[in-house]
Amino acid sequence: MTVDVHTKLDELLALVSEARSMPMSASCILNRAEVLAMLDELRELLPEELHHAEALLEEREAVVAEGRREAERLIEDARAEQARLVSEQEVVQEAHAYAVQLVDAARAETDRIRAETDDYVDGKLAGFEVALGKTLAAVTRGRERLARRGEQEAGAQDAAAEAQSVFGPDATAAAEGGWRDESEVQPPAQGYAAAR
DSSP states (O other): OOOOHHHHHHHHHHHHHTSEEOTTSSOEEOOHHHHHHHHHHHHHHHHHHHHHHHHHHHHHHHHHHHHHHHHHHHHHHHHHHHHHHHTSGGGHHHHHHHHHHHHHHHHHHHHHHHHHHHHHHHHHHHHHHHHHHHHHHHHHHHHHHHHHHHHHHHHHHHHHHHHHHHHOTTHHHHHHTOOOOGGGOOOOHHHHHHHO
16 A cells, blocks of 8 residues: 555654653654654655645646647637638628637637636645645754754753762752752752852
8 A cells, every 4th residue: 555645643643642751841752753654755855745736736737638629620610611601602791700600619618628627626736735845844844853852962961960060969869850949858958068
């Protein structure tokens, strides 16, 4: 079964939503290799979606060309009919008016076919534009979440180092387990007084 961009995005969102949360934090634990692999798959799927857009444009050109050929055929038929009617002397005026009507009708039909074709293809392209926009936005959000997680991990390590420098080695475990209320953490009397 072919996997499309939306399916792969759903898998990525499910992976982030179901990831194990970090205690006392909004962060979560993700398998970096798994997330990067899914993002690579999304990157490979995007050219396929772009290929669909190109195919749609080619389809539009084919439909427009067919409409143009049909319009030209109608105009040629109208002119042929006009020439035939004009050749009959007794109905020259009537034939001319009728031929003009045929040409006008053919041109109106050509305009109608072209307008309908353009509206159809424009609607398809607009829908594809929206889908691509959502896909790119989702990929961007995923990358931003990974970047924020890296920044939060770096911030936690800096906080642990600062706590150890102020409160001593025992503060590292408290920093790794999350900050508690100050009343629950009793600093060493000598070191704390000296630090103040």
